[in-house]
Amino acid sequence: LSSELESALHSLCQLRIDLGFLIDPSFVVWPSTLGFLVQSIMVQPVFDAAVLSGRADIPSQFIWPEGDSPTPDAAEELHVPLIDIGGMLSGDPAAAAEVTRLVGEACERHGFFQVVNHGIDAELLADAHRCVDNFFTMPLPEKQRALRHPGESCGYASSFTGRFASKLPWKETLSFRSCPSDPALVVDYIVATLGEDHRRLGEVYARYCSEMSRLSLEIMEVLGESLGVGRAHYRRFFEGNDSIMRLNYYPPCQRPLETLGTGPHCDPTSLTILHQDNVGGLQVHTEGRWRSIRPRADAFVVNIGDTFMALSNGRYKSCLHRAVVNSRVPRKSLAFFLCPEMDKVVAPPGTLVDAANPRAYPDFTWRSLLDFTQKHYRADMKTLEVFSSWIVQQQQPQPART
Numbered sequence: 001l002s003s004e005l006e007s008a009l010h011s012l013c014q015l016r017i018d019l020g021f022l023i024d025p026s027f028v029v030w031p032s033t034l035g036f037l038v039q040s041i042m043v044q045p046v047f048d049a050a051v052l053s054g055r056a057d058i059p060s061q062f063i064w065p066e067g068d069s070p071t072p073d074a075a076e077e078l079h080v081p082l083i084d085i086g087g088m089l090s091g092d093p094a095a096a097a098e099v100t101r102l103v104g105e106a107c108e109r110h111g112f113f114q115v116v117n118h119g120i121d122a123e124l125l126a127d128a129h130r131c132v133d134n135f136f137t138m139p140l141p142e143k144q145r146a147l148r149h150p151g152e153s154c155g156y157a158s159s160f161t162g163r164f165a166s167k168l169p170w171k172e173t174l175s176f177r178s179c180p181s182d183p184a185l186v187v188d189y190i191v192a193t194l195g196e197d198h199r200r201l202g203e204v205y206a207r208y209c210s211e212m213s214r215l216s217l218e219i220m221e222v223l224g225e226s227l228g229v230g231r232a233h234y235r236r237f238f239e240g241n242d243s244i245m246r247l248n249y250y251p252p253c254q255r256p257l258e259t260l261g262t263g264p265h266c267d268p269t270s271l272t273i274l275h276q277d278n279v280g281g282l283q284v285h286t287e288g289r290w291r292s293i294r295p296r297a298d299a300f301v302v303n304i305g306d307t308f309m310a311l312s313n314g315r316y317k318s319c320l321h322r323a324v325v326n327s328r329v330p331r332k333s334l335a336f337f338l339c340p341e342m343d344k345v346v347a348p349p350g351t352l353v354d355a356a357n358p359r360a361y362p363d364f365t366w367r368s369l370l371d372f373t374q375k376h377y378r379a380d381m382k383t384l385e386v387f388s389s390w391i392v393q394q395q396q397p398q399p400a401r402t
Ligand SMILES: C=C1C[C@]23C[C@@]1(O)CC[C@H]2[C@]1(C)CCC[C@@](C)(C(=O)O)[C@H]1[C@@H]3C(=O)O
Pocket: 153, 169, 244, 246, 262, 263, 264, 265, 266, 267, 268, 269, 337, 370, 373, 374, 378, 379, 380
């Protein structure tokens, strides 16, 4: 490639389209010869929140169809049970029975509840939020040091430009793995991708994820109890978890009634423990309408994901939810997604399967479902149903190619 052409292409790729879409040179595949120039260039627009959050003339890829866009008036509130998890596990049997009943009822209906008296240190929680502000307000090139690679679930992503062609979520995310069996995993990942000057973010989230894992196992005890399979069953299943921590950052948007921070979906994971800041924006779809979960600084929002729905043989529901944005202030949420070890077989306990309750989903591994959402299918409200058909079809003997 002639040096003149290469430098011209570089200046093209450095071109910042006035809507804040940066043509990112790192995504340009430099062709070996001029002849393949057009086909070989894969140019990914990149969402520069610092530019777009002040603009009304946003790219059409961010505008969602009429049926998905937020209702003009603030959604009515969904009141979900507030579980005193600390008291429950160490309190008197009568209180524990009441909590078990409330959790079971909520999980059979919409899969959402909140936990308080969770034992997470308030200073650690405040640090975790401060880390999100510090990270996402950095210049784009610095955030892109941790750029998510196609097909992978970890890393920095900005509205998934390049991953999806339309209905782009109005958010930036930073996701990384957390495994209790590897206490250095979070710090090592953050320092390796973002650099030594971000070690403190790694240390804060290593502690945060360790606390999330502890809380997840306590919640698994409650879920086991409420399903009548005993406190130990699911706790044991998730002792060695391979979970995902995701930091969500939703910049202000000047067209908040036409865009979504996170589109309608059910979490493909097992259990989500989410702490939202005081801005509000999480909405759950139940009884035919979107309803908001009001933020509580002292509470974590907990919801059942697709994988746990399969582990409960469909008894507990993985429910449709989304995140709306606003035109005034950024919103952030810290989402810990509990996931089993990659190759553990996901199947319900025998006691939840009988003639009246046949198997709702085939056996699968979390690795296969995660792979499905990262490489083949954008998680939505029917991921588990589509995935189930997909894996059954994969197991059929493939017709010989003629
Ligand atoms: C396994 C996962 C896929 C998504 C992150 C998560 O860890 C759990 C939630 C999933 C997601 C948020 C559901 C909505 C669509 C999605 C593409 C997103 O908006 O971020 C999903 C995540 C993903 O990166 O695929």
